[in-house]
Amino acid sequence: METVGTAVGALPRPGLRERKKQRTRDALVRAALELFATRGYERTTVDDIAAAVDVSQRTFFRYFASKEEVAFFVPRLAESRVVEAVRGRPAGEAPLEALRRAVLDSWDDITEAVEQLVPLELHLRVYRVIESTPALLAAHLRRATELEEELAHIVAVREGLDVDADPRPRILVAAFGGVVRVAERRWSAGDDFSAAAMRDLMTVCLDLVGPALAGNWRTS
Amino acid sequence: METVGTAVGALPRPGLRERKKQRTRDALVRAALELFATRGYERTTVDDIAAAVDVSQRTFFRYFASKEEVAFFVPRLAESRVVEAVRGRPAGEAPLEALRRAVLDSWDDITEAVEQLVPLELHLRVYRVIESTPALLAAHLRRATELEEELAHIVAVREGLDVDADPRPRILVAAFGGVVRVAERRWSAGDDFSAAAMRDLMTVCLDLVGPALAGNWRTS
DNA sequence: GACACTAATGACAGCCACTGACAGTTGACA
DNA sequence: TGTCAACTGTCAGTGGCTGTCATTAGTGTC
Incomplete structure (x- = not known):
C-alpha cells in the first residue's frame, strides 16, 4: 500500500x-x-x-x-525489484546462481506488487501487445539491455572485477538475459499466466542453458 | 560491382x-x-x-x-551473409559450433562487402552513433532478435526439432546473440576496427561463455 | 522517330508525437 | 487571508510519416 x-x-x-x-x-x-x-x-x-x-x-x-513510457510503467516496477534481489544475494554464491535465485525467489513478491497496480490479466494482454508491436518491442529490448548493464556492474563488484576489463560479467548477464526473454515469451504465449507457471518456465529454461550450449543435442 | x-x-x-x-x-x-x-x-x-x-x-x-531504416542499410547486408553462412554449415556439426564458425569464417567476406558500400571507418562511426542513440539502439536490438529468431529456426531444422516445442534452439541463439553483442560493443569501443580485431574479440568472448556460466570464477 | 504506357518524382495537405512559452488555477504555508 | 510555488491548459511550432494528384521521364511498340 x-x-x-x-x-x-x-x-x-x-x-x-x-x-x-x-x-x-x-x-x-x-x-x-x-x-x-x-x-x-x-x-x-x-x-x-x-x-x-x-x-x-x-x-x-x-x-x-513519451507514449512508450506509460506502457512500461509496470515492468519498471518488476525490474527494480529484481535488481534489489540480486544485490541481496550472499557474496559467496556463484554469479549465475545469484541471478537465478534472485529472479526465482523474488517472483512472488513482484507478482503481488504488480497486481496492486493493475490486474495481472491486463498486464499479460499489454505484454502481448508489447511483443507484437515493433516500436514497443524495440523499447522493451533496449530497457532489457539497460537492466543487463546494471546487473553486470553488480556482478563485477561482487567478484571484485572491472566490467570493462573482464568481459565475463557482461557475457554472463547477456546470456542470462537472453534466456529470461525466451522464458517470458513462452509465458506470454501460453494460457497459464500465474506466477507459479512463470517460475516453472524460468526454471526449465535456465536449466537448459548448459545443455543447449553443450556439444551435441542428440543425447536428449 | x-x-x-x-x-x-x-x-x-x-x-x-x-x-x-x-x-x-x-x-x-x-x-x-x-x-x-x-x-x-x-x-x-x-x-x-x-x-x-x-x-x-x-x-x-x-x-x-523510416529514418531509422537508412541507418541499418549496411548491417542488413552483414546479417544476410551470416544467415547464409549458418545455412551452409555441415549438418553433423554441434549447434553452437555451427553458429560460431559461421560468424568467424564469413567475417572477412562480410567486411569486404561492407567496404564496397562505404568506408569501414564511416561504418564504425555510424555504429557508435547507433549504440549511443536510444532510438537507434532500440531498433538495433529489435533487428538482432529478429535475426536470432531466424537462426533459431535454422538450428531447429538442423536438429530435427520444433522451435515452439523445444526451447533449446531459442535459448542457444539468445545466449549466442548476447555474447555477439558484447563483442560488438568491445569492438566499437576500441581503437582497432579491423576485421581481424573483431574476429579475435568474438573468439575470446565465445570462449568465455562456458567459464562465465560455470560455478565459481575465482579459479581464473 | 512519334506514340501510348507506366514507373518515379515533386508539391501539397494532413496526422500524430512531442516541445517551448505563457497565462490561469489551485494546493501549501506563513 | 494573502503570497508563493506547483500544476495545468492553450497555443503555436517542429519533425517524422502518409495519401493524393499532377508532372516528368524511361520503356516498349508501331
Whole structure:
C-alpha cells in the first residue's frame, strides 16, 4: 500500500497535491494500458489517453516522457525489484546462481506488487501487445539491455572485477538475459499466466542453458 | 560491382531507370550516414538528407520506410551473409559450433562487402552513433532478435526439432546473440576496427561463455 | 522517330508525437 | 487571508510519416 516512488524513510501523509498527482498518474496508466490492450498501441493516440482521464495532452507529457513510457510503467516496477534481489544475494554464491535465485525467489513478491497496480490479466494482454508491436518491442529490448548493464556492474563488484576489463560479467548477464526473454515469451504465449507457471518456465529454461550450449543435442 | 538486390540468375544490364534508382539509393545512404556520423542522428532531419541528394523528402520515404531504416542499410547486408553462412554449415556439426564458425569464417567476406558500400571507418562511426542513440539502439536490438529468431529456426531444422516445442534452439541463439553483442560493443569501443580485431574479440568472448556460466570464477 | 504506357518524382495537405512559452488555477504555508 | 510555488491548459511550432494528384521521364511498340 506504500507509495511507489517514495524515499525509504518517513511517509507522513503525502499531502493533497501529491495524492492528486498520484491519482492522475495511476488513472493515465490504467486508461493507457486498457486502450493499448483493446485497441492496440498504434491505434491509440495520446489524445485518446488524455481524453479518457480528462486532462490535456500536455499534461500527459508532464507525467510521461513519451507514449512508450506509460506502457512500461509496470515492468519498471518488476525490474527494480529484481535488481534489489540480486544485490541481496550472499557474496559467496556463484554469479549465475545469484541471478537465478534472485529472479526465482523474488517472483512472488513482484507478482503481488504488480497486481496492486493493475490486474495481472491486463498486464499479460499489454505484454502481448508489447511483443507484437515493433516500436514497443524495440523499447522493451533496449530497457532489457539497460537492466543487463546494471546487473553486470553488480556482478563485477561482487567478484571484485572491472566490467570493462573482464568481459565475463557482461557475457554472463547477456546470456542470462537472453534466456529470461525466451522464458517470458513462452509465458506470454501460453494460457497459464500465474506466477507459479512463470517460475516453472524460468526454471526449465535456465536449466537448459548448459545443455543447449553443450556439444551435441542428440543425447536428449 | 554487381547490383546488390538482384535475383541469382541472369543480370542482363539493369536498364537506365533501375540504374538511376540504384544511384539515388546509394547517394541517400551515403549522405545519411555521413550526416549521422558527423552531426548525430537526432540532429539530422530527413529534409537534410533529402536536400543533400537534391530530392524531395517524399522521395526519401519511397526508398526507406523510416529514418531509422537508412541507418541499418549496411548491417542488413552483414546479417544476410551470416544467415547464409549458418545455412551452409555441415549438418553433423554441434549447434553452437555451427553458429560460431559461421560468424568467424564469413567475417572477412562480410567486411569486404561492407567496404564496397562505404568506408569501414564511416561504418564504425555510424555504429557508435547507433549504440549511443536510444532510438537507434532500440531498433538495433529489435533487428538482432529478429535475426536470432531466424537462426533459431535454422538450428531447429538442423536438429530435427520444433522451435515452439523445444526451447533449446531459442535459448542457444539468445545466449549466442548476447555474447555477439558484447563483442560488438568491445569492438566499437576500441581503437582497432579491423576485421581481424573483431574476429579475435568474438573468439575470446565465445570462449568465455562456458567459464562465465560455470560455478565459481575465482579459479581464473 | 512519334506514340501510348507506366514507373518515379515533386508539391501539397494532413496526422500524430512531442516541445517551448505563457497565462490561469489551485494546493501549501506563513 | 494573502503570497508563493506547483500544476495545468492553450497555443503555436517542429519533425517524422502518409495519401493524393499532377508532372516528368524511361520503356516498349508501331
